[in-house]
Amino acid sequence: MPLSGGPGPAEESLWSSRPACREMESKVSEGGLNVTLTIRLLMHGKEVGSIIGKKGETVKKMREESGARINISEGNCPERIVTITGPTDAIFKAFAMIAYKFEEDITNSMSNSTATSKPPVTLRLVVPASQCGSLIGKGGSKIKEIRESTGAQVQVAGDMLPNSTERAVTISGTPDAIIQCVKQICVVMLEVQSVTKGSPPKGATIPYRPKPASTPVIFAGGQAYTIQGQYAIPHPDLTKLHQLAMQQTPFTPLGQTTPAFPGLDASPPASTHELTIPNDLIGCIIGRQGTKINEIRQMSGAQIKIANATEGSSERQITITGTPANISLAQYLINARLTSEVTGMGAL
DSSP: TTTOOOOOOGGOOTTOHHHHHHHHHHHHHHHHOOEEEEEEEEEHHHHHHHHEEEEEEEEHHHHHHHHEEEEEESHHHHHHEEEEEHHHHHHHHHHHHHHHHHHHHHHHHHHHOOOSOOOOEEEEEEEEEEHHHHOOOOOHHHHHHHHHHHEEEEOOOOOOOOSSSSEEEEEEHHHHHHHHHHHHHHHHHHHHHHHHHHHHHHOOOOOOOOOOOOOOEETTTTTEEEEEEEEEOOOOHHHHHHHHHHOOOOOOOTTTTBBBBTTTTSSSSOOOEEEEEEHHHHHHHGGGHHHHHHHHHHHHHHHEEEEOOOOOEEEEEEEEEOHHHHHHHHHHHHHHHHHHHHHHHHHH
């Protein structure tokens, strides 16, 4: 099926049966706005499930009817990235189908509800921060114009998404308002691209990649397990770390039922160990927003406290509390982080 081709007679549920969609398609064609573009959407797991449909039937139908490529990021993350690529008319069709599907979900969820007002459809675009200035306009003029001409609510996040140079742009309203809004955003993005073509880039865009949800870790019988739902799944990488740590200590390994959760002393006797780390290396132990130190706490089961920086000192004190095995594993993981930082091997 050609990229800009229309749906067949048996495929009218998502696109052709909507008069507004057919009208929009003709307007887009007349405007000559038909270049290839990639748009990224940020969705929660439930929204992604709705788009995929039973056995992937819904997303397959969307791909066929719109002519756009629709890819959904892998992983057991609370958030997923949905990437839509194709000529602009195909992208608008895909957006229309997604918006109408979400509206359908809202209608179905309200059938058992006492709510009288229908909540708007909401989509979140992921846009390079370098393009957000043009989207907002001088003194907010552009975003105000888009809101007024489409009837959709548009909000550009002030902060960038974690570990990226992209921002979330939230659009709310009726499906028709959302489609018109996305069309205007695409026009702005294309204008930015044409203006900056040939000029030196301001720096590569670092795309947002949602992180998997952190899962609890349990060490039992010399093996490491991660908890997924109601099941404990063996985790060979963590088991290797655990075994290496056990080899470096004369203490007894963790017991059969010892949970390795942060802040819990698995079994008595608990002891304390202190070590000092240079200030310029403390960042690799803590990680962004404390992610690395939390991982070490979770994997080791030890309580780990990092003292505040003191004036005139080039070192920070770390206090580790727990069973000897907890402490040993925490020390091993901290040393592994330091080694990878110093040798440039990257994060473990």
